[in-house]
Amino acid sequence: MSQLAPLPLVAxxxxxxxxxSGITWLDAARRENREAFxxxxxxxxxxxxxxxxxxxxxxxxxxxxxxxxxxTRAVDPSILALPGVDGPRLVFVNGVFRADLSALDSVPxxxxxxxxxxxxxxxxxxxRFALSRHYRETGDAFARIxxxxxxxxxxxxxxxxxxxVTPVQLLFVGAAAEVDLAWHARNVIELxxxxxxxxxxxxxxxxxxxxxxxxxxxxxxxxxxRLHHIVLQNAAIGANLIRRSGLRLHARAQATLHVLExxxxxxRHDLQAELIGDGAQLDTRGVFMPHGRQHIDTQxxxxxxxxxxxSSSNWRGVANDRARGVFRGxxxxxxxxDGSDASLSNKNLLLSPSAEIDTKPELEIHADEVKAAHGAxxxxxxxxxxxxxxxxxxxxxxxxxLLTAAFCxxxxxxLPNEALREHLSAMLVAQLPG
Amino acid sequence: MSMLKIENLxxxxxxxxxxxxxxxxxxxxxxxxxMGPNGAGKSTLxxxxxxxxxxxxxAGSVIYNGIDLLxxxxxxxxxxxxxxxxxxxxxxxxxxxxxxxxxxxxAQRKARGEKEFDSMQFLKLVREKLKVMQxxxxxxxxxxxxxxxxxxxxxxxxxxxxxxxxQLAILDETDSGLDIDALKQxxxxxxxxxxxxxxxxxxxxxQRLLDYVVPDFVHVLADGRIVESGDKSLALKLEEHGYAGxxxxxxx
Numbered sequence: 001m002s003q004l005a006p007l008p009l010v011a012x013x014x015x016x017x018x019x020x021s022g023i024t025w026l027d028a029a030r031r032e033n034r035e036a037f038x039x040x041x042x043x044x045x046x047x048x049x050x051x052x053x054x055x056x057x058x059x060x061x062x063x064x065x066x067x068x069x070x071x072t073r074a075v076d077p078s079i080l081a082l083p084g085v086d087g088p089r090l091v092f093v094n095g096v097f098r099a100d101l102s103a104l105d106s107v108p109x110x111x112x113x114x115x116x117x118x119x120x121x122x123x124x125x126x127x128r129f130a131l132s133r134h135y136r137e138t139g140d141a142f143a144r145i146x147x148x149x150x151x152x153x154x155x156x157x158x159x160x161x162x163x164x165v166t167p168v169q170l171l172f173v174g175a176a177a178e179v180d181l182a183w184h185a186r187n188v189i190e191l192x193x194x195x196x197x198x199x200x201x202x203x204x205x206x207x208x209x210x211x212x213x214x215x216x217x218x219x220x221x222x223x224x225x226r227l228h229h230i231v232l233q234n235a236a237i238g239a240n241l242i243r244r245s246g247l248r249l250h251a252r253a254q255a256t257l258h259v260l261e262x263x264x265x266x267x268r269h270d271l272q273a274e275l276i277g278d279g280a281q282l283d284t285r286g287v288f289m290p291h292g293r294q295h296i297d298t299q300x301x302x303x304x305x306x307x308x309x310x311s312s313s314n315w316r317g318v319a320n321d322r323a324r325g326v327f328r329g330x331x332x333x334x335x336x337x338d339g340s341d342a343s344l345s346n347k348n349l350l351l352s353p354s355a356e357i358d359t360k361p362e363l364e365i366h367a368d369e370v371k372a373a374h375g376a377x378x379x380x381x382x383x384x385x386x387x388x389x390x391x392x393x394x395x396x397x398x399x400x401x402l403l404t405a406a407f408c409x410x411x412x413x414x415l416p417n418e419a420l421r422e423h424l425s426a427m428l429v430a431q432l433p434g
Numbered sequence: 435m436s437m438l439k440i441e442n443l444x445x446x447x448x449x450x451x452x453x454x455x456x457x458x459x460x461x462x463x464x465x466x467x468x469m470g471p472n473g474a475g476k477s478t479l480x481x482x483x484x485x486x487x488x489x490x491x492x493a494g495s496v497i498y499n500g501i502d503l504l505x506x507x508x509x510x511x512x513x514x515x516x517x518x519x520x521x522x523x524x525x526x527x528x529x530x531x532x533x534x535x536x537x538x539x540x541a542q543r544k545a546r547g548e549k550e551f552d553s554m555q556f557l558k559l560v561r562e563k564l565k566v567m568q569x570x571x572x573x574x575x576x577x578x579x580x581x582x583x584x585x586x587x588x589x590x591x592x593x594x595x596x597x598x599x600x601q602l603a604i605l606d607e608t609d610s611g612l613d614i615d616a617l618k619q620x621x622x623x624x625x626x627x628x629x630x631x632x633x634x635x636x637x638x639x640x641q642r643l644l645d646y647v648v649p650d651f652v653h654v655l656a657d658g659r660i661v662e663s664g665d666k667s668l669a670l671k672l673e674e675h676g677y678a679g680x681x682x683x684x685x686x
Binding site: 385390 | 535539594
């Protein structure tokens with residue numbers, strides 16, 4: 001995109017000073033990504049991946065970089081607690097690590113959990129692969145500015161064959177500030193061969209704010225590693241939140257994802273998974289529930305690149321009021337990934353005539369003996385079910401909420417942690433009208 | 435005062451007149467059977483009384499315990515004690531049967547200004563009803579009607595009725611699609627619930643349900659009106675001679 005004057009958003013993000021790490025390769029990568037962002041600007045809706053998410057309004061806004069007062073922002077401790085989760089915890093407020101809110105004294109042997117800012121002061125070499133990446137597409141604009149500007153985030157490593165029993169909690173808190181802020185977090189997560197971990201990633205808001213946050217996570221699962229990743233996105237209703245998660249699964253690695261997208265004004269999640277080792281397995285389940293004027297966009301891209309790999313994706317969307325939900329599920333079975341099995345389902349409910357959901361399943365198969373199934377639907381609550389409930393005395397609003405919650409819960413039913421499952425269910429219900 | 439007084443009821447579905455001046459009076463403690471050929475308007479009557487969308491009442495009135503029933507939303511009718519056992523009970527995946535029933539039970543109590551039951555109180559009530567109705571508690575743990583056999587669905591309707599304790603129960607072809615054992619079980623459930631304060635309106639195509647639930651009155655519904663009324667012997671007459679010729683003398 002060529003412009004005479006850069007858009008306010010681009011200009012304000014470029015205003016941020018480049019962090020200086022003193023690490024040659026890292027500073028070079030930051031510089032290159034920043035230059036790419038300056039040259040490429042923002043994607044418009046002609047870029048396929050941004051077809052349904054227009055950045056026009058956001059592009060006219062400016063954000064101050066970083067929060068100098070992040071260390072002293074008051075955070076209600078109740079937003080940190082999560083039923084069924086009581087293990088090590090890393091907390092970031094407006095992108096800045098908060099030792100006082102984190103819980104790192106109970107980190108078990110074989111688990112490394114530290115903020116990126118600290119990890120870079122030690123040996124940065126293990127992070128080189130992830131942090132020296134160069135993002136090549138205009139569609140990657142936010143990954144570029146993240147790579148250029150993020151100076152904190154999570155570094156998590158589980159050593160080979162270590163099974164971490166207690167779930168690890170990562171909390172990203174957006175806190176009200178004097179000005180609208182932009183902040184960036186970079187997460188690097190690796191599970192060694194045969195390692196096991198349950199990870200709960202939360203995005204929450206404290207007070208009213210309209211910050212812009214970008215998060216980029218790289219998750220590497222070595223041979224036979226198993227990850228259960230739960231994402232609870234309940235950011236402040238005005239927040240702009242742009243995330244990108246890259247997963248790489250080596251042979252026989254297994255990842256299960258449960259995602260709940262509830263908060264935020266403009267929310268985008270790019271989930272890119274590569275099944276690069278034979279027999280790797282990926283399960284993704286998610287619910288997105290925009291209401292009011294929220295816009296929540298999930299872009300799922302799964303590449304089967306090895307023999308007998310399996311992916312199953314089951315996503316549900318519910319849009320109310322004037323909200324918009326976007327879902328794109330693109331599955332590629334690459335040449336040589338014979339015997340793979342890929343399924344994708346996205347069912348959606350519109351609760352209001354002004355709500356909109358755009359869904360697009362895509363399937364590309366270049367291998368043999370592949371099993372694949374995909375489907376997407378957009379509909380409304382079943383009138384017969386609604387009448388059945390009302391005829392038993394359940395008032396209309398309550399009946400609608402009950403049916404909607406049931407529709408969403410169907411994809412969360414297999415979450416093994418019961419306390420957490422109940423909590424997620426309660427969060428769903430709290431989001432419902434009536 | 436009679437419990438239910440339907441006078442000159444006219445109703446349309448998709449612009450087509452189905453009920454054409456139906457009148458019927460039901461008192462507490464009575465069991466009325468409404469019989470009639472297909473297309474006579476039997477199910478329309480049940481749907482109009484329970485407040486389903488798409489049924490337009492163009493004339494007449496329905497007074498239930500002194501109030502205008504047609505002015506109430508379906509949930510308010512339920513709270514006032516009207517229950518419809520569906521001809522085709524709806525499957526609701528993801529909603530647990532017990533949870534659903536408690537939500538309904540408490541919503542009705544709340545609407546009547548009564549104290550809601552907590553889960554322990556409700557479970558106790560449900561256990562008692564299961565015992566009386568001779569229904570296995572396995573039904574409770576499943577999603578509402580999901581994967582139920584035809585018989586299980588109808589038994590579940592009767593079980594809901596037992597828990598909700600309506601004053602006026604409308605059974606819309608509850609006997610259809612049941613084998614003889616299931617029919618007997620459903621009938622036994624209904625008989626258990628018969629009481630001096632409760633009335634039943636049993637809509638049925640066949641006489642055989644009436645062998646097990648003996649009605650006080652039998653009405654023949656044809657072309658949108660009650661064309662003949664009598665006691666249980668009318669049902670036997672219908673069984674023998676069919677609907678042809680019935681009500682010709684009463685049509686005026």
